[in-house]
Amino acid sequence: LPISGEQVTVRTERGSFVADHVVLACSLATVRRMTITPSMPVPLHAAVHGLGYGTITKTSVQWPHRQWPPGYATTAGRAQRVYEPTMDQPGESGILMAYCGGDGGHQWATMPEPERIALAAAEMTAMHGLALQPLGGYSRAWGAEPRFGGSYAVYEPGQVTAFWQPLREAWGRVHLAGEHVATCTGYMEGALESGETVATRIVAAG
Structure with a gap:
């Protein structure tokens, strides 16, 4: 990702692209693996490489009948x-x-997906006294996904004051977008909010 003057060049496996602005709407785990020149400002580099991420593993199991009470x-x-x-x-x-x-979440991420589904089904059966066989399931361990690096941004002690502002400022013609740079971190609404913020900033820049 070479940055020079009024242009940014993005070089990927699919070719090179030149743009007036670049929006990195991805997890910081992906940004950490990018080669960017010139180097990031020190506060931004510290934020990009230091921000914490959650370890959520979500495992869904489908059942033929709903033999459980509503609620959480x-x-x-x-x-x-x-x-x-x-x-x-x-x-x-x-x-x-x-x-x-x-x-x-870390422990679940070390298991193969079928094992996570079987474990979740067994615990759901015990919890609700289900007399059913599951129809199937799906599990995603976000911490084990290289493109994401975790489930959502988790600002650790001291990181809000150190990282909040650098992550939300344009770096020349490069902008970060995603839930990790929104007011409402951790949710889709935050990702949308960040996109609107960056779009407004780019339009204002002319």
């Missing part, structure tokens, strides 16, 4: 938190999701 359940088991994301959807079948973070 917390357990001392390895599933941690279980809820139904399909609560407002019609039909007999439903999905329960295990939402596991912290050290537990």
